[in-house]
Amino acid sequence: DLPTTVGGGVVDQAVLWTGCATPQCYADCNRDRLVNVSDLICYMTAFAQRDPYANCTVDATIDVADFVCFQTRFAAGCGP
Numbered sequence: 001d002l003p004t005t006v007g008g009g010v011v012d013q014a015v016l017w018t019g020c021a022t023p024q025c026y027a028d029c030n031r032d033r034l035v036n037v038s039d040l041i042c043y044m045t046a047f048a049q050r051d052p053y054a055n056c057t058v059d060a061t062i063d064v065a066d067f068v069c070f071q072t073r074f075a076a077g078c079g080p
Contacts, residue, residue: 025078026056027070035077043070 027035029042047054047067054062056069 027073027076027078029053035074040074043074 025035027039029039029046032038043054047062050062054066056066056073
């Protein structure tokens with residue numbers, strides 16, 4: 001369970017920093033072996049620039065389906 005307080009304040013939601021078991025974890029966009037908000041920013045930048053990395057669904061286009069695909073992988077993290 002995530003804590004309900006952070007830094008003395010109450011929060012509704014928090015980001016959980018998790019380690020990556022493998023360097024090939026797709027959700028680890030910046031390849032620092034952590035899945036955190038930096039990876040979300042990394043992906044959003046790649047998506048805006050139409051970088052091939054942003055094609056999460058591996059189809060012919062970079063579109064909202066790719067963004068949803070990344071969010072799903074991000075939420076799942078990088079388990080063993």
